[in-house]
Amino acid sequence: MIDSLEAPTTVESSPEQRRERARGWIAATLLAMLGFIVVGSFLTLWFDWATSEQLLDLLGLIFAPIIGLFGAVTGFYYGEKYASSSR
16 A cells, blocks of 8 residues: 555745745735725625715725725736846
């Protein structure tokens, strides 16, 4: 039984691949947060969990920074992609 086991293989990963994977996770996380905020806002209004004024106050605090972060990450990601493809 032990003779039939194969030796584990190692997968080499370059720093660029790890960096791209991390950037992808960061972008996906921010996009998920943005989606959660939008869906949560609609559900809050739908089920009358808060008034529209309360929701607008809350979104003013949360939504703008998330949009800014998402824009910065997206711009950095595609800027780096463009710079690496033009080399």
